[in-house]
Amino acid sequence: xxxxxxxxxxxxxxxxxxxxxxxxxxxxxxxxxxxxxxxxxxxxxxxxxxxxxxxxxxxxxxxxxxxxxxxxxxxxxxxxxxxxxxxxxxxxxxxxxxxxxxxxxxxxxxxxxxxxxxxxxxxxxxxxxxxxxxxxxxxxxxxxxxxxxxxxxxxxxxxxxxxxxxxxxxxxxxxxxxxxxxxxxxxxxxxxxxxxxxxxxxxxxxxxxxxxxxxxxxxxxxxxxxxxxxxxxxxxxxxxxxxxxxxxxxxxxxxxxxxxxxxxxxxxxxxxxxxxxxxxxxxxxxxxxxxxxxxxxxxxxxxxxxxxxxxxxxxxxxxxxxxxxxxxxxxxxxxxxxxxxxxxxxxxxxxxxxxxxxxxxxxxxxxxxxxxxxxxxxxxxxxxxxxxxxxxxxxxxxxxxxxxxxxxxxxxxxxxxxxxxxxxxxxxxxxxxxxxxxxxxxxxxxxxxxxxxxxxxxxxxxxxxxxxxxxxxxxxxxxxxx
Ligand SMILES: NC(=O)C1=CN([C@@H]2O[C@H](COP(=O)(O)OP(=O)(O)OC[C@H]3O[C@@H](n4cnc5c(N)ncnc54)[C@H](OP(=O)(O)O)[C@@H]3O)[C@@H](O)[C@H]2O)C=CC1
Ligand SMILES: O=C(O)CCC(=O)C(=O)O
Numbered sequence: 001x002x003x004x005x006x007x008x009x010x011x012x013x014x015x016x017x018x019x020x021x022x023x024x025x026x027x028x029x030x031x032x033x034x035x036x037x038x039x040x041x042x043x044x045x046x047x048x049x050x051x052x053x054x055x056x057x058x059x060x061x062x063x064x065x066x067x068x069x070x071x072x073x074x075x076x077x078x079x080x081x082x083x084x085x086x087x088x089x090x091x092x093x094x095x096x097x098x099x100x101x102x103x104x105x106x107x108x109x110x111x112x113x114x115x116x117x118x119x120x121x122x123x124x125x126x127x128x129x130x131x132x133x134x135x136x137x138x139x140x141x142x143x144x145x146x147x148x149x150x151x152x153x154x155x156x157x158x159x160x161x162x163x164x165x166x167x168x169x170x171x172x173x174x175x176x177x178x179x180x181x182x183x184x185x186x187x188x189x190x191x192x193x194x195x196x197x198x199x200x201x202x203x204x205x206x207x208x209x210x211x212x213x214x215x216x217x218x219x220x221x222x223x224x225x226x227x228x229x230x231x232x233x234x235x236x237x238x239x240x241x242x243x244x245x246x247x248x249x250x251x252x253x254x255x256x257x258x259x260x261x262x263x264x265x266x267x268x269x270x271x272x273x274x275x276x277x278x279x280x281x282x283x284x285x286x287x288x289x290x291x292x293x294x295x296x297x298x299x300x301x302x303x304x305x306x307x308x309x310x311x312x313x314x315x316x317x318x319x320x321x322x323x324x325x326x327x328x329x330x331x332x333x334x335x336x337x338x339x340x341x342x343x344x345x346x347x348x349x350x351x352x353x354x355x356x357x358x359x360x361x362x363x364x365x366x367x368x369x370x371x372x373x374x375x376x377x378x379x380x381x382x383x384x385x386x387x388x389x390x391x392x393x394x395x396x397x398x399x400x401x402x403x404x405x406x407x408x409x410x411x412x413x414x415x416x417x418x419x420x421x422x423x424x425x426x427x428x429x430x431x432x433x434x435x436x437x438x439x440x441x442x443x444x445x446x447x448x449x450x451x452x453x454x455x456x457x458x459x460x461x462x463x464x465x466x467x468x469x470x471x472x473x474x475x476x477x478x479x480x481x482x
Contacts, residue, residue, distance in 0.1 A: 006036035008186050013052030014199025028095040028326040029316040030360040038182040041205040043215040049203035050221035053145045053172035056200030061142050061170045068119040074195040076112030091317040093183045094155050095325040096280050108160035110446045115164035135479045140472035142170035144223035147216040151229040153283045155181035162226050165467035173202045182206040238458050249459035249470045253383035254411035256441040257404035258288035262296035264416035270304050276440035277389035278367045281325050286412040286442035291391045292400050298393050306351050309367050327363040336386035340368050343379045348372025375403045405431045411452030412441040
């Protein structure tokens with residue numbers, strides 16, 4: 001145990017509430033480094049959080065835009081001012097590189113600032129009625145109490161992009177972060193608390209999804225659920241919320257295609273694929289896991305990508321020379337290694353993919369490239385969520401587009417090409433919520449909608465001004481002079 005180890009509590013009704021159970025938060029780059037003990041909530045804690053949120057809701061819903069703006073703006077400013085310190089903490093907790101973690105922290109700060117502005121811009125509609133002497137007004141009201149369930153792979157940005165719009169539009173929040181990475185959500189909680197968030201408006205309940213998450217989903221006092229995570233859990237949550245008549249938004253996995261055409265600039269294609277497939281240790285729902293490469297460029301592409309991939313430095317997330325941090329935990333690493341073993345049977349060849357033993361005890365894996373694969377293989381159907389990508393060779397543009405769309409997912413899709421017709425046709429016909437031309441499939445802006453189609457997403461889009469659709473409900477009023 002190190003000196004920096006802390007003991008962190010949940011926040012219920014504006015009070016820090018330690019539980020009798022806690023969980024050790026472990027650094028995946030160095031499993032001897034215990035970051036702290038984080039309280040584990042239970043169903044009673046969830047009850048208390050929901051009761052606090054319900055009693056705070058009328059005043060917060062009526063608080064008006066200035067108070068909401070000021071709170072979110074203050075949190076955003078502090079995240080930006082402290083992005084390096086908080087970013088290093090994120091790298092230590094989750095394992096992405098310091099540069100990526102500082103970038104993610106800045107993104108969380110920008111998200112809070114963006115929704116501070118949006119709190120001032122909640123607009124309605126005034127329309128004439130089709131009947132004489134009647135006015136119609138369409139206004140937006142908060143949904144109520146929202147339960148937010150977040151994953152470990154963006155431990156500060158995803159809580160930020162759910163919490164900030166929820167509060168901006170006048171909702172009260174119960175947040176359950178991933179049990180692997182509660183520390184970053186705790187940082188946001190501490191900032192909201194210190195910058196004067198009224199008691200009960202925001203509540204933090206840490207602990208496992210199987211107990212705390214389930215209690216949030218089932219709770220009759222929660223009006224809406226926003227979830228990001230695996231496809232299986234997301235689908236079950238959407239079904240349960242449908243049955244319970246709760247508003248729901250689920251963001252799940254991807255099997256994102258990156259098409260490389262013969263006319264692509266090879267350097268652009270290599271940098272785009274390296275980033276999209278392997279950066280952030282491949283632990284992004286937007287990662288490019290299927291590299292669909294046209295025959296004429298295939299051999300040069302494979303040669304250059306293999307060379308660049310094997311040169312990537314895997315190591316301690318806190319070492320600034322590291323390019324690929326560790327996998328988040330032993331379970332995810334074991335799952336990646338199982339897929340790599342499967343690839344040894346399915347693909348013609350596998351480059352990399354070994355477990356690495358480095359100086360510190362951590363969950364290190366060499367990036368893996370699967371060659372000579374086809375789109376029907378399991379490695380090309382299931383989300384792996386590690387630094388692993390397949391190459392699928394195709395004859396022409398039509399085949400590339402058909403392979404890109406032949407998946408149950410539809411989150412992000414990309415194409416590397418210098419041909420405007422290919423770029424435009426791909427943009428129009430690819431079945432994905434986000435399309436990238438000569439850019440990695442991962443790494444998105446904070447002020448525009450984020451989300452997918454088919455098995456990747458269900459419900460209204462997240463982020464940007466489109467977030468208003470999920471976090472508000474519309475009321476249509478008819479007014480006659482009488
Ligand atoms: N789309 C994305 O961004 C992400 C996708 N994934 C995918 O999911 C796989 C597994 O990762 P994992 O972290 O286990 O993803 P999960 O879907 O299990 O976790 C996401 C969040 O949901 C919670 N949760 C889990 N089970 C339930 C439940 N029954 N009811 C309510 N909440 C629940 C988790 O809690 P807790 O973890 O605390 O128990 C966590 O907060 C990855 O390998 C990857 O394929 C994972 C993370 C992000
Ligand atoms: O690619 C990004 O910038 C965001 C990815 C993301 O939200 C996720 O992996 O959950």
